[in-house]
Every structure is written in C-alpha cells, then in structure tokens.
Amino acid sequence: MGTSRNYTELSYVWESWRTRVSRKIRPFYLQYMSLINKHARLNNYTDAGDLMRKKYETDTFEQDMLALYEELDPLYRLVHAYVRKKLRQVYGDQVIPPRGPLPACVLGDMWGRFWTNLYPELVPYPEQPDIDVTQTMQDGGYNVTHMFKLGEEFFTSMGLKPLPETFWNLSMLERPEGRSVQCHATAWDFYDSKDFRIRMCSEVNFENLETVHHELGHIQYFMQYAHLPLTYRDGANDGFHEAIGELMSMSMSTPKHLAEIGLLQEVPESKELSINFLMRTALKSVTTLPFHLVNDLWRWRLFRGEYDTDEANEEFWKLKEQYLGVVAPVSRTKDDLDAVSIFHIATGYDMIRYFTRTVLQFQFFETLCRAANHQGPLHTCDFYGSKEAGDLLARMLSLGSSQPWQDVLQVMTGERRMTARPLLDYFRPLKEWLEEDNARGGDGVGWGDSWKQTPGTSRAPRAATPFSLWAIPLMALMWRP
Ligand SMILES: [Zn+2]
Incomplete structure (x- = not known):
C-alpha cells in the first residue's frame, strides 16, 4: 500500500483485506459492542462512548472536539x-476527479491514516536535498x-532520564527469527518502577527512526511518573501520552537537526526546503x-444507537466523505464493517487520543521552543540540548495523572484548554504556499457540494465533474503509534 501506484492492485488489496479481516470480525464486534454498552450502563454511563469520553473529564468533550x-x-x-491535484497526475481524472473525493486505497497505507508514503509524489520542490534520510542512514551503516x-541521546541531551539496562536486555527491538510475533510497535510499563520495554520490529529507515522517538516518548513518561502511586501512573490524558514522542520527533526531523547529526548535508535555510519539510x-x-x-x-454514534448495525458501514462512509473527502474505492455491502479493519478499533482502543495528541503536541512544541529561547519561525525550532525545555517537560511528565489534565497543561503551557492556534502558527508558511499554489493552477478546495474555488484564482471555473456516491481495557498497559 505504501509503494504501489497501480490502482487495480491497490483497490484489489484494499478490498481483500476488508473481506478477509473486517467482514469476519463484524459479528464479534457487534456482540462486543452490546457487551461494552451493557458494561458502561451498569456503571451509570449512558453508553460505551460516554465512558470513553469521560476519560477526559469534560462534559462537553464531543462538542469541544468538533x-x-x-x-x-x-x-x-x-x-x-494539493494531494488530489498531484495524485490526479499519477492516476488520471477517471480515478480522481478534479473536484471529487479521494479513493481510500491511494493514500499510502491500508487505512489512509498516515499519508507520509505519498511524499515522493507530493514533494513541492524535488530538487532540494531529500529530508527523508533513509538512504543516508542505510549507506551510513x-x-x-x-x-x-x-x-x-535526544532525551538525555535535555537532561531527561536515560534508559535502564533492563530496557536493552528485555525489549524486543527487532523481528525475531523463527517465530511469529505481533509487530505493531508498542511501549510497555511493567509497573514495578524499573522495567520498561519496547516491542517493535524495527527496520533501518527514517520513518522507523521517528517511530523509535514516538515509543521512547512513552517510555520517558513511564520513567518520569514511576514514583507515583499506581493509579496516577498514566498520562494526564491519553493525548498527552501520545504527544511526547511526536514532539521529540518533530524537533529531531528538522533539516537543521538532521544536518547536525550528519544525516543531511549542511544547507542554508530556504523557503523551498521549509515547504518540503x-x-x-x-x-x-x-x-x-x-x-x-x-x-x-462513528463509534460514539453507533454506541448511542443513532443508527442500526445494518446501516453502520454506510454511516461510516458518510462521515469519511463529509470530513475527509475520502470514499471507498469499491462498492460496499451490509456485510462489511470497514471501520474494524484497523488494529485500534478491532481491539477496542479509542482513537480520539491521536486527535488530541496532534493538537497538544504543537502546544507543547511551542512552549518548549520558547523555553529553549528559539528565534525564528516555529517550524525551524530544535530544542535538542536545552535543559530549560527538558526541565519544563519533566515537570509535566512527573505529575502523571495525579492532577486534572487542564492543571497539568497549565503547568506546562500556561493555558487550560486544547487550542489549535500553535498548530496553525506552525503551518502558516505551508498554508500560504498552498493557497498560492491552488490559485495558480489548482482545482479549487473541497469536494462535491463543499467545493470552492480558491480566493484569488484567475482561472474560469471548470464545469463540475460528477462523482458517484455510494473491550475497553481496564488498564492502559501498552501504548502504540
Ligand atoms: Zn503511541
């Protein structure tokens, strides 16, 4: 799914996975759903979704997220x-209409979750040095x-805790020979205050180097709150736990830092390289x-009984189209339940934690950059080696879940709310570039009824192209990307 650009092949594999995996899980999932709903109601929650959201201890959580x-x-x-314009050049207008949604099978992984594998097709300035430094890592042995x-070393440079000896002896960092293992990268707290491990089938490439930082973020959190009573050995909320490693990886992957550690040639900061990054x-x-x-x-609404189980798959795709502008590449039936084709849903883990973490990681990033006395645009910040940033982070991590997340957020950022502002600040140069690019020769923004011409465009609008529509774990023991 990451490297093929053959549409027939991609849609075949996309469909087969769902026929052979999620269609088989469907009856079990529906049974599981009614059981966790029952469990939630017996504990005075309105339904299982209510229970999931209550982890955030905010009554208006759903509205807040929307x-x-x-x-x-x-x-x-x-x-x-922009992605649609570039993928149209790969697959043609028949597959990807200029004002239509994107087929779910062309987004670079089995679910369209991370689009990083599309970067080679999307790179705005291909003549710039490649910021995916996989080749350099492999050539450098x-x-x-x-x-x-x-x-x-990134963590310890900031005065954070080093990994214990047992981490190196007891973790599984590579795929073992001769036995089958679960390879989805996870970090584990054994709750004895000293045994922390990672299970990952690491390979030598840049994406995995980023995942290493992600998982080490969980381990650092475990170590920082290891002194607390068991109940408090958790993230301030789940988004906090997921954000820490991403935060480190954002700083590590800047062209400036990559050049410092010898993975990228020394290049002057330029607009082109910044836009690529x-x-x-x-x-x-x-x-x-x-x-x-x-x-x-989709799950919250399903658990609330807003739609029948027979309509559940159709409702899933309605949401996907509405929010993502993504549609199923082949027709779906009542026997399908495509949402459970991903690890997290099939195994009952919420995914809103990855939404909150993305918002939070930019809030944390901005704060650490300020502590490290960074000058210049936010995206060029690298707080490697800053003890001030490390101290601030350690102060937040060592609180675990002993205080409401709003209080912990305040300790770190001075704010009590999750806010989109730092993320929007960070991406402002990209946003401006995308607006110009779209006005210069793009297809407009949005899909279907929500399509809009980009303001400032001088081209006459094209005729609209028609397109077809058609167990909550008791204890969070493991953390995954
Ligand atoms: Zn994770």
Missing part, C-alpha cells in the same frame, strides 16, 4: 486539494541499536486529524 476541528478543517482542505541510542510533517499530522476524529465519532 469545534476544535472546525478551526483545523480549512488547513486540511488545502492539503487535500546504521543499525537498530544506533537508532535507539540516537533517540535516547512542512508538507512532509503535514502528511503525518494535519491529514490524520479528521481520520482519527471520524473513527471515534
């Missing part, structure tokens, strides 16, 4: 329009241990926002 997304939606639509040592960052953050929101919005 309001937050409204601020982020214009940026998503600009990226969507990197191995998995190097990658974890590099990650650990921001585009790649957007493909693993901005474009995931509606993806993660919809996965839980």
